[in-house]
Amino acid sequence: MELYELTAHELLDQIKNNATTPRDIQQSLKEQIERVDQKVHAYVRLFADGLNAIPDPQNACPIPIAIKDNMCVSGQETTCASTILAGFVPPYDATVIQRIKTQGCPLIGHVNMDEFAFGSSTETSCYGPTSNPWNLECVPGGSSGGSAAVVASSESVWAIGSDTGGSIRQPAALCGIVGMKPTYGRVSRYGLIAFASSLDQIGPLTKDVRDSALLLNIIAGPDPMDSTCIDRPVPDYTQSLVNDVRGLKIGIPKEYFIEGMQPDVKARVLDAIKLLKKQGAEFVDITLPHTEYAVATYYIIGTAEASSNLARYDGVQYGLRKQPDHLRKSTLVDMYEETRSRGFGKEAKRRVMLGAYSLSAGYYDAYYLKGLKVRTLIKQDFDKAFDIVDAIITPTSPTTAFKIGEKIDDPLAMYLSDIYTISANLAGIPAISIPCGFGNDGLPVGLQIMTKPFDEEMMFRVAYAYEQNTEWHKQRVQL
Amino acid sequence: MLSEKQVQQIASLARIHLNPNDISFLQKDLEKILDYIDQLNNLDVKDIEPTSHVLPLKNVFRDDVLKESLDQNTALSIAVEKKNGSFKVPKIIE
Numbered sequence: 001m002e003l004y005e006l007t008a009h010e011l012l013d014q015i016k017n018n019a020t021t022p023r024d025i026q027q028s029l030k031e032q033i034e035r036v037d038q039k040v041h042a043y044v045r046l047f048a049d050g051l052n053a054i055p056d057p058q059n060a061c062p063i064p065i066a067i068k069d070n071m072c073v074s075g076q077e078t079t080c081a082s083t084i085l086a087g088f089v090p091p092y093d094a095t096v097i098q099r100i101k102t103q104g105c106p107l108i109g110h111v112n113m114d115e116f117a118f119g120s121s122t123e124t125s126c127y128g129p130t131s132n133p134w135n136l137e138c139v140p141g142g143s144s145g146g147s148a149a150v151v152a153s154s155e156s157v158w159a160i161g162s163d164t165g166g167s168i169r170q171p172a173a174l175c176g177i178v179g180m181k182p183t184y185g186r187v188s189r190y191g192l193i194a195f196a197s198s199l200d201q202i203g204p205l206t207k208d209v210r211d212s213a214l215l216l217n218i219i220a221g222p223d224p225m226d227s228t229c230i231d232r233p234v235p236d237y238t239q240s241l242v243n244d245v246r247g248l249k250i251g252i253p254k255e256y257f258i259e260g261m262q263p264d265v266k267a268r269v270l271d272a273i274k275l276l277k278k279q280g281a282e283f284v285d286i287t288l289p290h291t292e293y294a295v296a297t298y299y300i301i302g303t304a305e306a307s308s309n310l311a312r313y314d315g316v317q318y319g320l321r322k323q324p325d326h327l328r329k330s331t332l333v334d335m336y337e338e339t340r341s342r343g344f345g346k347e348a349k350r351r352v353m354l355g356a357y358s359l360s361a362g363y364y365d366a367y368y369l370k371g372l373k374v375r376t377l378i379k380q381d382f383d384k385a386f387d388i389v390d391a392i393i394t395p396t397s398p399t400t401a402f403k404i405g406e407k408i409d410d411p412l413a414m415y416l417s418d419i420y421t422i423s424a425n426l427a428g429i430p431a432i433s434i435p436c437g438f439g440n441d442g443l444p445v446g447l448q449i450m451t452k453p454f455d456e457e458m459m460f461r462v463a464y465a466y467e468q469n470t471e472w473h474k475q476r477v478q479l
Numbered sequence: 480m481l482s483e484k485q486v487q488q489i490a491s492l493a494r495i496h497l498n499p500n501d502i503s504f505l506q507k508d509l510e511k512i513l514d515y516i517d518q519l520n521n522l523d524v525k526d527i528e529p530t531s532h533v534l535p536l537k538n539v540f541r542d543d544v545l546k547e548s549l550d551q552n553t554a555l556s557i558a559v560e561k562k563n564g565s566f567k568v569p570k571i572i573e
Contacts, residue, residue: 091553185534198532227539228532296516307493314494316568318557324496332569337496349495350508353486356493357509370519372529377522379530411508412515428533453533 003028004154005476008063008211011157015062022055022062025157026106029064033108033155036479042130042140042149044069046109047076059104061218066156068147069110070117071202072191073097080193081125082115084343085319094191095226096160096202096219103218108156111146115345116310117167117195119143120417123408124347131404132175133477134443138401141171141417147205148175152477158215159205164195165298166396166421168203169433173396173446176435176475178212178463179205183453184428185230187216188223196305197228199298199425208473209434209464213237216456232454240457241464246280248462251389255291256420261398268437268445269395276393276466284389288381291423293374295415298422300358300371307355310348315339350411375426382427386452391462394420396433396446420448430456434463435472444472481510 003011003025014020030051037043043066055062067073070080072090074097079085093101100107114124122145123129130145132138133153140149144161148171151159161168163181172179180203187202194200204215217238222231252273257266277283314336315321320343324334344352358367385392398419407414424431429450436447447466451459467473486506490497497505551564560567 088557091549091556224541228534228536230534230536290522293519293522296519299512300516300519311494315559317566318559321559330569332571333494335569336494337491340494341496344495346504349493349501350505350512352493353489353495353505354509354512357489357513360489360492367516369529370524372531373524373527374519374522376527376530377524379533412511415512 001476004032006157007207008157008214011063012061022059025062026051026055026064029108029156036153037155039136039479040131040133040149040153040155041128042111042146042153042155043109044081044112044127044146045077047073047107050106050108053106055106056104061103061105063157064106064108065100066108066111066147066150066159067097068113068144068159068161070113070162070193071097071160072193073107073110076110078110078193079126080116081113081127082343082345082348083126083320084313084339088319090191092191095188095223097191099219100160111150111159113146114143115348116193116306117143117162117164118306118347118351120166120170120414121407122146123404124345126345129404132401132443133479134176135401137403138443139174139404141174141397141401143167144179144205145171148172148177148179151175151177151205151207153479154476158207158211160202160219161205162192162200162202163425164199165302165425166418168205169421169431169446169448170397170418172205172433174401174444176444176472177205177207178209178432178434178473179203180212180216180432181424181430182216182220182456183430185228186220186430186454186456188226188229190223190225194309196302197309198305199302209460209467210238210241212432213241213460235457237456237460240460242461243465243468245276245462245465248281248391249284249389250276250281250462251284251286251385251392253286253288253291253385253392253394255288256394261395262400262439264439265395265397265399265445268439269447272436272447272466273393275469276462279465279469286385286389286392288385288423290374290377290381294378294423294426295419297371297374297378297426299354299415300367301375301426303351303355304359304368304371305355307352307359310352313340313343319343347411378423379427382423382429390451390458392450394448394450396420396448400439400441400443400445424450429453430459432459432463434467436470437472481506481513
């Protein structure tokens with residue numbers, strides 16, 4: 001294998017054994033990006049220093065990393081893939097960026113995403129779509145499609161993404177890599193450009209489960225800048241990587257194996273269950289009865305919070321400011337409306353309007369409040385399930401990667417591609433997607449493992465035990 | 480059913496100006512999404528407490544300690560327009 005194809009822990013071992021140097025790794029990635037990014041179109045911005053500056057030999061973890069374009073990096077334009085933030089250069093680092101820098105990981109650059117993370121395909125980006133490295137005509141998933149694509153195409157060793165309704169796990173599944181969303185409150189959201197503040201969580205996209213645990217070690221933990229980031233000690237997550245699931249009880253929710261699911265995706269997930277059974281896990285049929293309401297609930301709560309969070313893009317302080325051309329004299333409101341109309345893409349407008357509607361007088365009870373109540377029911381479903389089981393296993397996505405353009409004009413069809421991932425955000429629980437094979441179309445399939453809040457250790461343990469008995473995570477795309 | 484006028488009203492709540500082409504698209508899209516959301520009416524949630532946040536957090540306090548923060552120039556570096564060390568914004572009062 002080439003250097004750029006290795007995992008972070010393999011590279012760290014090689015550095016320790018003097019088999020390679022941080023400089024060689026940078027050079028190898030640089031060449032890979034030059035060779036393949038014109039095909040994948042995943043980077044929206046390469047940082048001048050990233051792969052060029054000579055790393056300090058004292059750095060604990062000199063493994064280069066890619067950052068989703070919604071995390072503030074001091075002195076680097078950060079736009080959420082939206083025209084409305086064009087030219088915004090934050091004067092501070094997000095907390096996760098600070099922590100990654102403290103470990104000495106060079107930041108390669110910002111990677112593509114759906115505008116404001118609104119999407120499941122990375123097609124709503126103002127920079128145009130990113131391709132799935134396994135089939136360039138297909139989407140990489142989204143919204144962290146750039147983060148998943150650079151890891152799958154070995155244009156980065158690992159990446160950081162954010163997950164509001166599946167935005168780390170679904171692209172990880174569609175690109176055949178590992179993506180995990182931590183418990184809500186495990187990782188600081190300070191400096192993450194907000195989409196839905198009660199659902200957003202930052203997490204790692206990596207080539208294997210060990211790298212996922214390593215990266216969570218770096219980014220997790222309390223932060224005085226985010227009062228929703230829980231003051232709770234961070235264990236060494238690599239300690240939970242034991243290849244042993246004997247005696248563990250794993251739940252299979254019947255609501256997740258429904259019609260409309262691609263048959264070969266279902267088959268791969270059932271194969272994975274069979275393997276874990278062989279390894280000694282006990283499987284239990286469970287029910288999460290409110291699953292069918294998750295997508296509707298999410299699109300009320302997510303858009304309501306988004307419409308409030310995106311109210312700040314009004315042309316007053318930063319980003320884009322536009323005056324209507326046709327008016328000789330324009331008011332402040334004209335400026336707001338012109339700025340937002342020109343700065344937001346189609347999907348952003350749709351979501352901001354949907355949110356404004358569900359929060360508006362006369363509709364609040366019927367939509368927003370009802371959404372919050374159904375959220376309680378969904379959360380209770382999981383609470384009850386975790387009284388009986390240690391983990392829950394489901395598919396990550398009902399299909400493998402779809403074609404670019406296939407769903408872009410049908411927002412509802414696009415929303416339904418998150419049907420298996422959304423509940424974990426509504427309930428605030430940790431969830432990981434790991435590769436579990438390929439569909440008949442040759443595209444990767446993802447397996448989702450969910451556990452109770454702050455039990456990332458159990459989640460990693462099950463994921464690792466499966467991974468260590470398969471070869472899927474060792475597959476590399478040849479571009 | 481959402482009328483064109485309602486779509487305009489929602490857009491104005493969201494401070495978005497729509498051209499006629501956008502309106503018909505959004506009318507269709509929003510209607511379809513709202514129809515889908517209406518399935519929540521199948522549930523009786525009368526006695527259910529709402530969950531706005533999953534964590535059992537109330538007020539989170541910290542000591543009020545004086546610390547370095549962004550200086551004025553750095554904070555203003557993101558401004559669309561600035562004047563006399565302030566963000567310059569369009570005139571509000573006629």
